[in-house]
Amino acid sequence: MKSLKNHIAVILPLFVLLFCMQLLFSINTVVQNYEKKLTDGYVIMIVSQKSLDENILKSKIASIDSMSEISSKEILDRLKKDISSTNLSLLQVALPKFYSIKLKKLPSQKALDGIKKEFQKIDSITKVETFSQTYSKIYKMFLFVQQLSSVFVVLILIISVLLIFKQMKIWVLEHQERMSIMTLFGAPFWMKSAFLYKLAILDSILSAIFVGLLFYYAPQILNIKLFFESIDVVFPRFDLVADLGFLLGFSVIFSFFIVSFVIAKMRTS
């Protein structure tokens, strides 16, 4: 019973720590995906008296991802019936060039104003339409959640580390007598501490597996699935190899470091 309590005292904070980390990664991925979706659907329209060269434009405005010319043929075809061919030819010559510009990432309003000014500096450009409603409310909410969860994760990290430290200290104290007896018979450091490392590694593996299973199965629960669909969000799929591998690696290294630190600290004191 005591042993179980000891394990839970490490597994629980480690679980919370890993859960928060994985949640933060997932939120970041969701925000990135959503941003990409918004960026893909977002264009700036520019009107120019002359043809524009994409490379020259890109060298002036670094945030441009691609530029495509909007053909005026369709508009002119519609006017064919109402206008004489001479006038149509004149109109074709006089008609400015229309371009659609895609950006590398969705800009903030301030950045967008800057981009607009840059375009306006180019002589041939007569009109720039930025469709200033750049951020949807849901995107703003995602950004807010992302920031908030970062702060939350840092706080949880500090609390978890303190709790794990405390528990490791209890372990070391509990096993101090055993360690001192082993010292009397000339046991090397690794042998004396092997038991503590084994406990720490076992608990970190268990915590990582619990978090992995939660992130793997939870998004498959119907209610959670429906919730994400309702807010037009695709929750990132938990990769049982890469993501669980990362969690396991982090968890084991983290607890290994804490055990070493606590033992070293208690040895010097």
Place this chain on the structure above:
Amino acid sequence: MENVINAQQITLGYGRDEPVISGVDMQIKPHEFVFITGKSGSGKSTILKSLYGDIVPLRGDLNVCGVNIKNISNANLNLLRRYLGIVFQDYRLINEWSIEKNVMLPLMIGGFSKGVCLKQAQKLLKHVNLLHKADKYPLELSGGEQQRAAMARALAHNPVMILADEPTGNLDEYSSELIWDLLKNAREHLGTTVVVVTHHIPPDISINYKHYFLESGVLYEVS
């Protein structure tokens, strides 16, 4: 033959300003059986602690098995202790381990295979009449049985020297006799040097021994 223990004018204590014993000279040859006696609090255990490097002499030179204890590194201290067998009055067995595993400890530290450790542990447990209790835990045994197990542990790796601190202090007659027999046999049959710290030398001990007496922080050799 080179002394196993060579102490020259050593001062021992737990703080630089609080020496417990000073000016100790002690030479112990291989295969000797040595008693260090004295009143409670006279510093007998302090001398023993210095012999297994638990405390370092404040002054003077102390060599154990050819190793200078004063400037010994942790790694060398560990190595030295692998040549020693230590017995304490309070047994110092690992309570979470079975008796068998406790006896195996010095062999495990020595890097022997599990099979060798197990075989040797069983042999020694049989020797101290505890084989039938090999899988019991220390707290399930009587004081005498625990000390016998501790004795088996001290002998498990055929140490060069056994250091025993009041080994029969808390024991009944049967266990005391068994402990003394084991110590005598270790010296006679294995050639182990034995240093015992005790209040009284058993009157019926039939062995040649060297006797040091400690009084008021000074060690005398009793002829």
